[in-house]
Amino acid sequence: MKDEERTKEQLVHELAAVRQRIAVLEALESEHKRSEEALRQNEERIRLIVESALDAVITMDAQGLITGWNPHAETIFGWSREKVIGRPLAKTIIPPQYRESHHRGLQQFLATGEGPVLNKRIEITALHRDGYEFPVELSISPLRSGETFTFSAFIRDITERRRAEEALQRAKEEAEAANQAKSVFLANMGHELRTPLNHIIGYSDMLQEEAEEAGQEEFIPDLQKIRGAGKHLLGLINAILDLSKIEAGKTDLSLETFPIPPMIQDIVTTMKPLVDTNANTLEVHCADDLGTMRADPTKVRQALFNLLSNACKFTERGTITLGVIREMVDSAAWIRFRVTDAGIGMTPEQMGKLFQAFHQADASATRKYGGTGLGLAISQRICQMMGGEITVESALGQGSTFTISLPAMDVRG
Amino acid sequence: MTKILLVEDNEENRDMLSRRLTRRGYKVVIAMDGEQGVTMTQSEVPDLILMDMDLPVLNGWEATRQLKAASATQAIPIIALTAHAMVGDRKKALEAGCDDYDTKPIEFLRLLEKIEAFLGKETTS
Numbered sequence: 001m002k003d004e005e006r007t008k009e010q011l012v013h014e015l016a017a018v019r020q021r022i023a024v025l026e027a028l029e030s031e032h033k034r035s036e037e038a039l040r041q042n043e044e045r046i047r048l049i050v051e052s053a054l055d056a057v058i059t060m061d062a063q064g065l066i067t068g069w070n071p072h073a074e075t076i077f078g079w080s081r082e083k084v085i086g087r088p089l090a091k092t093i094i095p096p097q098y099r100e101s102h103h104r105g106l107q108q109f110l111a112t113g114e115g116p117v118l119n120k121r122i123e124i125t126a127l128h129r130d131g132y133e134f135p136v137e138l139s140i141s142p143l144r145s146g147e148t149f150t151f152s153a154f155i156r157d158i159t160e161r162r163r164a165e166e167a168l169q170r171a172k173e174e175a176e177a178a179n180q181a182k183s184v185f186l187a188n189m190g191h192e193l194r195t196p197l198n199h200i201i202g203y204s205d206m207l208q209e210e211a212e213e214a215g216q217e218e219f220i221p222d223l224q225k226i227r228g229a230g231k232h233l234l235g236l237i238n239a240i241l242d243l244s245k246i247e248a249g250k251t252d253l254s255l256e257t258f259p260i261p262p263m264i265q266d267i268v269t270t271m272k273p274l275v276d277t278n279a280n281t282l283e284v285h286c287a288d289d290l291g292t293m294r295a296d297p298t299k300v301r302q303a304l305f306n307l308l309s310n311a312c313k314f315t316e317r318g319t320i321t322l323g324v325i326r327e328m329v330d331s332a333a334w335i336r337f338r339v340t341d342a343g344i345g346m347t348p349e350q351m352g353k354l355f356q357a358f359h360q361a362d363a364s365a366t367r368k369y370g371g372t373g374l375g376l377a378i379s380q381r382i383c384q385m386m387g388g389e390i391t392v393e394s395a396l397g398q399g400s401t402f403t404i405s406l407p408a409m410d411v412r413g
Numbered sequence: 414m415t416k417i418l419l420v421e422d423n424e425e426n427r428d429m430l431s432r433r434l435t436r437r438g439y440k441v442v443i444a445m446d447g448e449q450g451v452t453m454t455q456s457e458v459p460d461l462i463l464m465d466m467d468l469p470v471l472n473g474w475e476a477t478r479q480l481k482a483a484s485a486t487q488a489i490p491i492i493a494l495t496a497h498a499m500v501g502d503r504k505k506a507l508e509a510g511c512d513d514y515d516t517k518p519i520e521f522l523r524l525l526e527k528i529e530a531f532l533g534k535e536t537t538s
Contacts, residue, residue: 194517194518195423195517197518198426198517198518198519199425199426199429201518202425202426202429202518202519202521203425203429205521206429206432206433209433209436234518
């Protein structure tokens with residue numbers, strides 16, 4: 001009985017152990033099912049990623065046969081998946097002239113584990129089913145599976161990108177050639193335009209002398225007009241050539257250290273006739289400590305002349321002020337030439353375009369006031385070459401103030 | 414009468430300069446190119462030469478070099494005339510042996526001053 005009891009007890013135990021083992025196995029099996037399901041889902045996800053990729057995704061085995069071909073590969077190469085699986089990759093998408101090196105690269109990899117095109121992004125020519133070649137970007141990675149290899153390639157058709165790059169390159173070359181042609185053209189035109197113009201100016205000059213000698217004074221005003229128009233045109237041509245030289249970087253500065261007050265005095269004397277033209281008055285305020293500056297004196301004069309003659313042009317029966325000061329900014333000395341007129345002033349929009357070539361405040365101003373529309377553009381470029389700039393403050397009907405700021409670049413003299 | 418040789422291939426420039434110089438009392442002889450300029454300097458023996466630099470056959474730089482190399486002609490002052498108002502042109506003209514330099518367009522009175530400066534020196538020396 002005791003034995004029977006024990007046997008029964010033992011059986012119950014064993015049964016429980018078996019049940020437990022079954023439960024464990026069941027758990028394991030469902031775990032296995034779950035992970036199989038997860039694996040399946042994962043594979044499905046990867047397949048979908050490959051299927052929907054915008055790059056061609058192609059796989060190839062170690063024999064060089066195609067094993068994978070996604071829809072985008074069908075699109076760019078023209079081969080359907082059914083037709084292409086199992087075909088030699090080289091004959092399918094590699095142009096004949098590159099097949100030999102493809103073959104060598106593959107053999108090299110299988111022998112040494114290294115290949116010239118692996119694990120990087122390269123640009124290469126591919127072959128379409130219809131026989132034409134097109135540029136692609138390609139990256140190939142080798143995948144070891146057991147004793148053998150699979151190669152996966154991501155391929156992107158870059159025909160459009162290549163076309164855009166080529167168009168860009170062509171456009172750049174054309175622009176450079178055009179710019180060069182422009183410079184040569186301007187240099188030649190400058191000479192060709194000036195020669196006949198010099199004849200117009202020269203002959204009107206000569207006729208004027210002869211008219212004076214012959215006592216035919218009535219011709220003189222007309223001859224002066226011809227000469228004046230010729231001079232104006234010559235100024236215009238010179239200004240255009242000046243500007244194109246500056247823009248081509250062919251203008252050199254000839255730097256000198258010179259005292260400022262004598263230059264101002266000289267400019268005031270030269271400006272006198274222009275100041276008088278519109279019955280204006282020129283007031284000059286020079287600070288006592290101006291001293292000397294280091295700059296190209298001819299170019300400083302040119303810029304100052306330009307600002308002053310503009311002020312004279314746009315002011316009538318008013319006062320034009322030229323103020324010159326020396327100022328320290330962050331321990332560097334600057335010279336500021338400030339030209340204030342009592343002229344017609346400008347709106348902010350007009351000021352914005354002021355320093356661009358061929359812009360006066362507006363087109364009607366050109367007709368009314370003359371000028372080339374180049375003076376300020378040239379002056380601004382000149383001042384920038386010397387490390388400074390021209391700034392402007394103005395309001396419509398309130399007159400304008402133009403300021404040339406140039407580094408003095410010199411010890412106080 | 415003071416004689417000036419004008420070497421200039423451009424007809425209008427030649428006409429203008431020679432007329433204006435003639436009116437100021439100079440005798441003007443004309444050469445159309447550099448080679449003619451050299452031979453006419455030898456035959457005419459002018460008191461001064463106005464030499465365009467862009468000349469056919471023989472350019473002005475070369476003609477000047479030849480004239481300045483020959484003992485018979487080297488003392489005759491030469492004023493170079495160039496169309497290019499380039500900084501380097503002045504140096505180039507003086508290196509070729511020109512005694513002075515002026516740019517086109519010709520400012521007649523300025524050129525006249527230069528001419529008179531040489532001829533004045535000639536007569537006093």
